Amino acid sequence: MEKEDTRDYKEPCPQCLEVNWGITDECKFYCKSCHTVIEKTKDVDAEDVFSMNSKAQSLNRGLKRKKQDETGWEWYICEGFQFILQKQAEALQSMGVDAQIKDDVMCNLWRRYLQKHKIAYVRRRRRESQTGSENASSCSEPDSELEAFSFEDSAAETDEGCSVFNAGIPSSGGDVSGAESVAGSVTSVRSGSVDGSLYVKDKQSLKMSMQMTLAFCYLSLLWLRESITLTDLLRLVFQGHIPYVKSEQYIPEELKIYGPDIHIFKVQSFPEYSVMKEKIYELAAFLDLPRFPPITENCYLHPNVLCMKYLMEANLPDDLHIWTSRVAETVGLDDVTLLTFDPLNKKKKVIPYEVQAVALIIVALKLLFVLDDSTEWTLARCACRRNKKNKGKTWFDFKEWYKTMKTAIDQSQKELTEEYARYSWKSDKTLYYSKHFKSLLTKRKNTAKNLQQQFSKLAGSTPGTEKQSPSSFVFNWEDEDLGSTRFHGHVLQGITQQDGKVPRKEYWLCSLKKCKSKFCKHHILYEKSKFPSSYHFVLCLFSFLLSVEPCVVHHEVCEIEYQLFDEQYKGVTVKKSKKPKKRADTA
Template sequence: MDEEITDGYSEACGQCGSVCWAVSDGGQFFCKNCHNVIERTREVEDMNTLPFNSRISSLASGKRKRNGREGARDWMVCEGFQVILKLQAEALVDLGVCPQFKADVLWIFWKRYMQKTGQAYTRRPVNSIRNLMDLTSNSEAESSVCFNDASCHTETASMKGTSKVSGYSSDGRSSVCSGSMDAEYYFGRKERKNLMSMPRTLAFCHLALLWVREAITLSDLLRLVSKGHIPYVNAHTLFPEEMRFFGKDAMIFRVESIPSYNKVHREAVELAALIELPTFPPVSQDCLLHPALLSLRYLMDANLPDKLHALVCKVIQKTAMEKDSFLTFDPTEKKPTLLCYDLQAAALIVVTMKLLFRLDDKVEWKLARKADEKGNEMDHGKKKKKTKKGGKMFSLRTWFMIVQPTLERARKKEKQAEAMQQWKSKKPIIPSLKHKTVVLKRRRVVEQLQSSFQALSGSAPEQQVSSPSTFLFLWGDEDGADGPSLRHKCLDYLMIKRQKIWHLDNRKYWHTDLRKCHPGVCGDHFRELEPTLPRMYVWLLGLFSFMLGVEDAQLHSAVVQVEQRLLTKLGHK
């Protein structure tokens, strides 16, 4: 069979001397013993497949690649990022985001970025990407891409696969170390602040989601990326075939980790200021990004009682965190502040838990014993006075014993998924054309070893792709639930009626130092404080930090900000 495929080629291999040839998918001959690739290729003998009677009706307008590779064309780095943004937008729309997100918001943001950086949509585009940093004076005089211009919405019904980048001619400088024309300009620069990057694609999506007021927060976006529901890792493998990818292109588009929450948030703020976005639409009370609704979602995910939500709303009112002026993002300010809506909602829950249970490793366990005693009295009928709904009391000890093992299993599962993450793409990345043969040979060796190992160990492991979900845990009596639900438990034992007014049983509140630190001098103090903080408070931070995919220090900082506003409004020093 091999002789029929190789047309009876019987020459000995120049490296190992064996006659054991095979043909790759590309038609090249290689030795199956040493994987040496030779210049001989398989020719097509089936003449019936050739269109003898076809006539040439038009000439292809696309430009062939400068090195003469068949089917390739010239492309810019910004085209690659535009293709990735298009794929990410389509993935979000498939997940349920409104269709206007892609064509009317994200595409407009991208056009403004291309215009402000002088790469397109301007009368005087830059001639090379070296001038991207000196565009302030040039961009101000040009016609800007605005949101009220009807032509912006009718110009493109959907995002294109290629960009109309001006200023580059076919006889311009060519790069021999990359598939794109301008990849080499992305390296060796002292300042690359305005250049595009892979984390900045997620910043584009985050800003567009905030503009349309979708319920997908930044933590949700990063979780969808890590689960593979949004193209990010090895997104270059989805490029069209004519956009040849090799060399320095890998240093721009290839990623080996998911960007952190802080990095994407910082990129979003810088990007909004760069493209000079107007004030974002207000966050109304019926918007799912409002802290009242977002905190209800996290209460359900953490298996906390529904009655706790009323107390969280009171904290929101006391801190004045429900006002539009506080919630709305305004990039036109001198120092724009983009709120972390998910961190704030979790911080409000932590502050409310401290108000109820104090969380000092003493009071919360006393209140837990009190809840157990109240529940036992109600069960045995020893006390006639019952709560309004007659339900059982919420015990912090019971809640901790249910949530703690579930949290540990989720952490272990996440570590296993991270260890099994395939960061390398199936398509080999060629650093240069002269190393193409070596790279392809190594890839064939790896594929043969993998197939041999799978044959010895059994069937290939099936990768289970989890369906996207807003909630991380499942509480209830259903099959596969993480534990029983506590959302209907009562909190009446935490309230005491004094002079016809209900007060909290916990009359004290502890907090760390609330002095504001200078951002340029002080850093993160959580590592210094963590050994001295109560263990229950640290565990609660860990629970919500895991749910949001952030560090404990970030959530602690958000808690401190809520406490500053709360105690300032209450008049305490």
């Protein structure tokens, strides 16, 4: 019936220039080679009009799937990651992120990725049977509509309400029939997906992984300048608010996962901050993204705004924000050109906005309290004697603040360790590496589940704990249940003079010499024994708030000090450690 309806239409496809037409459920013509839908419709009777679905479900029809009894639908690895990206975008939307993140931003990033890898959105399909440089170059020619990347323009290429997330992966970029012929025998024996076995062995640049899905999320958030930093994103992943662990449960049941697919989608650890920074920059450079929207003073990622947030969370006085702003202005960290992410600038990679903010706070604390295990305690004793007289505003007492924060950190660290120990990495789905062990693993899992339910009833405990609401704060000092002292309203009087200057000019540097080597590793060479205990405590406090290693924050403090003392504070007396004398036998 379809051949009779399309027999008289001989116009070539505007996308791939082939004459191979089919008819969709909405009676529109689509190319069977590249699945491009055109405006031409089938001539139907008036009685059949009412039986058609008036809404277009997707712009691209995707793969013509053949359902199998045991192996499920035929699917590709990129389709599995697309389902996960969709769930992650929907999770961010539920947290109040701009609705554009799914269909306008992340969708276009994903389309760009598929085009760069020649998977989809190219002018012609790659054919493994074709040979010769001329054929190879013409078959992988990218679509000119996506070459000039723009979130605003590319969003208008799809129909209203349509999204690549709502459709299957279009097959215009790869030879699906060729993949089926190569991996057809592998699909039913070793892998649930069509290309699972080949995907593991493939050494293409920037392959998709679960960490790469978070890179897509962060680039989308950064483009929209949302109030979720990279450390906040990783914390939301740990708390289970963003799909990451047990990702296979977000893939439809019809897409069977077993064999090599398990290694691709299964997660056994949480991503580290430094690793994610590299992944994000690699993805942005691979996609050839333009300069991101500028980070102005009104944006959440501006250092003045982030410093206010972390001063509140660290329970520090509000007056300290004046000093963090001065330091940021002196070293130029409030410059829009330096704050705006530009993937084309190879020297300036992913900007650690939250780490820069806490580093500014630490430098300000060193300017005021020195943090040399002597000056800060002397100032604390003066503030304690002054506060006992109850005259005027309360002076900030470093010693009392230290006790309050030490107790809060120890308690939170204990709860975090217990939560991590109870964390379950096992999937709710039955994952098996071959169909032979499917029944055995299913039986074992059901037995373990029944035993767990029985022990829970005997112990009188609930099977699961209630998930906490998402929040970017670790400590909330406005909560009356904490019962701790809040230092936000305390003043720095007695530490600074009336003209706003610091009476002391002594300052010790965290690093006396900047390493200029391309393979510099001084950011991982932080040793606790070489620094005062007060500085180490402040460093560990902010590293705990950001869930990063102390060496990451220490490295950023060193970077700010390099710029601070080179430009403005030439007259400050810097305490230097004595250099060891060279031996006579050394070269």
